[in-house]
Amino acid sequence: MIGVMGAGAFGTALAVSLARLGEVVALWAHDADHVAEMNAARENAKRLPGVALADNIRPTADIPDAGPLILAVPMQRLRGVLETHADALKGRLLIAACKGIDLATHLGPVETIAQVIPGAQPAILTGPSFAADIARGLPTALTLACGDAVLGERLQQALTTPNIRIYRTTDTHGAELGGALKNVIAIAAGAAIGKGMGDSARAALMTRGFAEIRRLAQARGAQPETLMGLSGFGDLVLTCTSDLSRNYRFGLALGRGEAFDSDTTVEGVATARAVTEWAGELGIDMPICSAVAALCAGKFSVAEALQSLLSRPLKEE
């Protein structure tokens, strides 16, 4: 049995793909009404409409007491979920599927699990993938990062499905930071396109944004190869160039001066703030992330954010 905690779009899509292996997949949601709705309709109409839940997917409000658990809740909720259910989670194999940095602690998902759950064996599954693509059975490739190489190999085998090919690494810092920071750069890319600045501006933001990601992640001990891989470069490309990305669409709306649905999960907003605070403490220069944080907080207009970037002193690449 595999458990997925968090019945949002991504948790549900992973459950749908894992169920194709024939195993029972428990899909845990914190809201009992939502569980009842999913059981009645055999669909997660709230977050992943139009995708049937196979018979071996079990929506439930009870955390399964055996097997690995994938944590697919929004990053700013992860710590609370772990603290609330610490007794049920202690000593378990916990695989984060969320992308972001916790605002209160400036920790990523793997570090958060390790800090909150005694004896947990934390890992992260991340990389370029939209829930809708995974649920439709389209091919995707992800990174599984686990500090324990033997466990990582076991998880790689267990979580590979007919449409998810998994590469593994032991570099959890690189995997979690690449996935978190690409969302911030995607907001910048969306804002540039929304404001009519053009594809050249987007390419500049992606490239210089990637330099910021590398700078911060390597200061945390991440390996350059991880950042060049699926969880870093790969996800940056997807998220900055596709209208399916919520972070990119949020940026587009900012650029166009349009409203954006506040019920939509946009991980890059809190992460921009967290990373700006954190980089400041470490003395690391993150101008694009800082501009996005100011933009999201309403302290800058898109034009002012651009001006703040263009007016910086000229430097070597």
Ligand SMILES: NC(=O)c1ccc[n+]([C@@H]2O[C@H](COP(=O)([O-])OP(=O)(O)OC[C@H]3O[C@@H](n4cnc5c(N)ncnc54)[C@H](O)[C@@H]3O)[C@@H](O)[C@H]2O)c1
């Ligand atoms: N949607 C995607 O394509 C995708 C792909 C890769 C990774 N992710 C990551 O997965 C994570 C979840 O995103 P999503 O797209 O599934 O979000 P979503 O907006 O579709 O759903 C979020 C879910 O979290 C649940 N939730 C909120 N607070 C909770 C709490 N306190 N306890 C338990 N559950 C709670 C909500 O009920 C909701 O079902 C994010 O970090 C995101 O970056 C998403």
Ligand SMILES: O=P(O)(O)OC[C@H](O)CO
């Ligand atoms: O919709 P987004 O912007 O949260 O992106 C979803 C995934 O992280 C893309 O890999």
